[in-house]
Amino acid sequence: MPTRDAKVPAKNPGRGADLRRADAAEGHPPDRPDQIRNVALVGHSGAGKTMLAEALLAAAGAIPRKGSIAEGTTVSDSEPAAIHQQRSVALSVLPLAVDGIKVNLLDTPGYVEFIGELRAGLRAADAALFVVSAVDDIDPTTTALWGECHRARMPRAVVISRLDHPRADFDAALAKCRAAFGDSVLPLHLPVRKGAAVTGLLGLLSGTVSEQVPDSPLPAVRNADDAELGASEPARSALIEGIIAESEDEALMDRYLGGEEIAPEILVSDLETAVGRGTFYPVLATSAEAGIGLNELLEVVTRAFPSPAGRELPAATDLAGTPAGPLGCDPAGPLAGEVVRTTIDPFLGRVCLVRLFSGTLHEDSAVHVGGRGLADRGHEDHDSDERVAHLYAPLGSSLRPVPFSVAGDICALTKLGAAETGDTVSAKDSPLLIQPWEMPEPLLPVAIEAASHGDEDALARSLGKVAAGDPALRVERNAETHQLILWCMGEAHAEVVLGRLRDQGVNLQSVDVVTPLRETFSAPAAGHGRYVKQSGGHGQYAVCDIDVEPLERGAGFEFVDKTVGGVIPGPFITSVEKGVRTQMQKGVSAGFPVVDIKVTLLGGKAHSVDSSDAAFQAAGALALREAAAATRIQLLEPVSAVTISVSDAHVGAVMSDLSSRRARLTGTTSAGGDITEIGAEVPDQELLRYSIELRALTSGSGRFSRSYLRHEPVPATAARAATKA
DSSP, rough: OOOOOOHHHHHHHOOOTTSSHHHOOSSSSSOGGGGGGEEEOOOOTSHHHHHHHHHHHHHHTTTSOOOOOOTTOOOOSSSHOOOOHSSOSOOOOEEETTTTTTEEEEEOSSEEEGGHHHHHHHOOOOOEEEEEEEEOOOHHHHHHHHHHHHHHTTTEEEEEETTTTTTTOOHHHHHHHHHHHTTTEEEEEEEEEEETTEEEEEEETEEEEEEEOOTTTTOOEEEEEEEHHHHHHHHHHHHHHHHHHHOOTHHHHHHHHOOOOOHHHHHHHHHHHHHHTTTTTEEOOOOOTTBTTTTHHHHHHHHTSSSSSSSSOOOEOOOOOOOOOOOOTTTTSOOOEEEEEEETTTTEEEEEEEEEEESSTTTTTEEEEOOOOOOOGGGOOOOEEEEEEEEEEEETEEEOOSSSSEEEEEEEEOOOOTTOTTTTTEEBBBBBBBBOOOOOOOEEEEEEESSSGHHHHHHHHHHHHHHOOOOTTTEOOOTTTEEEEEEEESHHHHHHHHHHHTTTTOOOOEEEEOOOEEEEESSSEEEEEEEOOSSSOOEEEEEEEEEEEOOOOTEEEEEEEETTTTTSOOHHHHHHHHHHHHHHHHOOOSOOOBOOOEEEEEEEEOTTOOHHHHHHHHHHHHHHHHHHHTTEEEEEEEEEEEEOOOEEEGHHHHHHHHHTTTTEEEEEEEOSSTTEEEEEEEEEETTTTTHHHHHTTTTTOOEEEEEEEEEEOOOOHHHHHHHHH
């Protein structure tokens, strides 16, 4: 693709590291979808996405100069957790303008624990730039993500970054990309070196070299010399053949093989068409530090990547679930947008990033906000009618007022009281619901509690705000252990969630997660409950005799009355059962609920004056405790069915590790490629930190899912440990 002349950075207003709302408006926003490109930057943590975005913003004049990750001054990473960890932890929208095209760069976290933010970025994007470091290997997560984008037919390009690094190896990185992503991954440019340093790029189609000039915003462009052309000929031939193979002109290959020189204009046109279709994936070489390859990258983004009008939109329904028909990216169509990120700003309140799929959103518009399908994450279904008081164009954490936003663009709304990530924003008189995107299941439990009674209300309020913006987080109040559990994607995700809570002034502490064990009787036993008290006036009198016997697993509780002769009046028989049930919830040995028993009421005594409902409830509880003391109580632990997906190279290590976790293997199956799925039944106690340990065991490539299966007896050694805990 021919190289454009570099553009002199415009004099745009600067940004402040702590700026929330910019004073100056962005200018006239785009009023047509074809003036917009939404591009997600994806890749492993450390690949250079954030600094590439900084360099692109600076090159386009969106910011006066690049920020620094070490100094915490980058546009996209303004959150305290991102600055502290020196890596992106959340989705950030970074718009820039190139030749009348607004490019919304979506900088996504590269660390696997923040995949929820990554998926939100892909939902808002129409194309993806896979950023691969010229220094490091390609991690399995990036390879898996490429496969997901392939199945979604999302257009992609590969950016080999960090060419300025002393250990950078473009050829090796390109070979790794082709091995991981396929043969349709081909470079458009090759690095040009002076000694060990990369000074510019050679365009394989243009035959020109663009070299950086010290202290100049414009690169110097020259024709490649004979030696450079000769060295690049194999790569040029492969690129041309790759473009022609994807061309819709069937005669073009015959012309090329016949020795005809194909005009660069034809090749560029076919290249742009193939990239837009998502069948050809150009490789760009860049150095954010030296400014190499930025113009070439922006040229591909603006000319080859599709506008929002060229992408299929997600399905939508009305509030009753009836399909609303396919949405079109039409500014005059029905309003339909989706909240892809929600944050709580101390000054502006709730800030929602919204990708508009259809219609036009204006200031002071009445909208409907609705959410469905995330009740299992602690986000109850909800609907509300609200008014858009202000409309903004986001630049990282900065917000710049705009009068409207059209289909295909990304905007920010403030002070929507009920909006959460994943919600649909639509017209008040024609509400819609957009099908939510697939979210990963959080598998690391973290138990928290307020540091003091006075902090409990603050914790509840702040947790609701944090959960509203993080659909990867699941909040659970365990009914058996009464613990407040945050289900997170991993330790880094948990650290960010806890940090966000503390930043809102919540004083909390983490505690050990208690596995919800249960108790049952291991053998039949008899119990005698006598509750007799005398103290001025009416006393308390109740006596009952019961037999307790164990039932099969999962049978629950059975109560049988075998009294004769009315020794216990009918209403008090129910009281005995209530007392037994209450004691079962409290436990009879280690404080865990009792399950799977049959209690038979055999006899007892009552007093015409002193007997009462409360007395017979107390007698029933005493009888169950006495029966428990007369036999051995068996602890039961929850067991989950687990499916683990790992590469074939790690199967042995994973299976060996499972055997140390008291797991029972149920089989292995091939999942295609070099992936094997391992089935096992594993006690929940052994899964508390398994998401972390599996990741370490498989170099980050292992994944697992789980579902409750049943409760089983706890081995003696584990039972002693649980009782002590």
